[in-house]
Amino acid sequence: MRIEVNGQGRDTSAATILGLIEELSLDPRKVAVERNLEIVPRSLHATTELADGDKIELVQFVGGG
Numbered sequence: 092m093r094i095e096v097n098g099q100g101r102d103t104s105a106a107t108i109l110g111l112i113e114e115l116s117l118d119p120r121k122v123a124v125e126r127n128l129e130i131v132p133r134s135l136h137a138t139t140e141l142a143d144g145d146k147i148e149l150v151q152f153v154g155g156g
Contacts, residue, residue: 092143109136111147123150 093102096111105111108131112119124131125148131139141147 092141094141094143094145094147096147097149103141106140107137108139108141108147111141112136112149115149117149117151121152123152124148 092104093100094111095101096115103111103114105114108124108126109119112122112124119133119136124133124136126139126141127146
């Protein structure tokens with residue numbers, strides 16, 4: 092399926108938001124997700140299904156000092 096991630100078109104075989112996060116090799120504990128302009132709570136990442144044409148924004152938290 093074809094989705095948009097942070098403004099870039101991307102083909103993915105991920106079925107859920109968590110699957111996409113894993114496909115991108117991101118730490119699911121450190122990622123905030125917006126799907127079609129709505130924040131998706133972390134507790135729903137594993138069950139929120141992706142659909143063709145979805146617009147996903149991912150923000151990764153980085154610690155340090």
